[in-house]
Amino acid sequence: MSDSEQPKLPRRRGKPIEVWVNEEEKALITERAVSVGLSRSGFLRALGLNHPIRSKADSDAVMDLMRINGDLGRLGGLLKLWLSERPGAGAPVADVRTVLREIQDQQQLLRTTASKVGR
Incomplete structure (x- = not known):
């Protein structure tokens, strides 16, 4: 050992x-x-x-960032699947817009959380 x-x-x-x-x-x-x-x-x-x-808050913030990043990856993968599986006949426009809005919300959350870690 x-x-x-x-x-x-x-x-x-x-x-x-x-x-x-x-x-x-x-x-x-x-x-x-x-x-x-x-x-x-x-x-x-x-x-x-x-x-x-090392601040305990920093560790918590890093875990939050990892979770948000995973959420963004899943949303991006879903969007890619919709757009590539059935080109031109993909998901309804309303669904795509909803996913894009969720991705933008998650990106904003990621920026906000990252700025807390940087302080």
């Missing part, structure tokens, strides 16, 4: 480091730690060791 295949053992606890903060600072640190899905200790450890902190 290689190093990458071995199960991760729990991190050994070491010595605590005291950080003196006022109530407002403690509340802000707690809020930020919760927002990224870490404990206060884990959050401060990551900051102190210059480890990247």
Whole structure:
């Protein structure tokens, strides 16, 4: 079994480091730690060791983007099937327009969600 295949053992606890903060600072640190899905200790450890902190919201947004992208692929595939299976005798114009509208709505949702991740 290689190093990458071995199960991760729990991190050994070491010595605590005291950080003196006022109530407002403690509340802000707690809020930020919760927002990224870490404990206060884990959050401060990551900051102190210059480890990247990935926002939980970013992960959720990426999952939303993947779902929207899948929806767009399915809608595009359906539209392609309609237009290629029976050229000139495809789906009713109203159905094609509905699918095109759904694709445009999904594209707008994709842009909106992507802009949230970029901030």
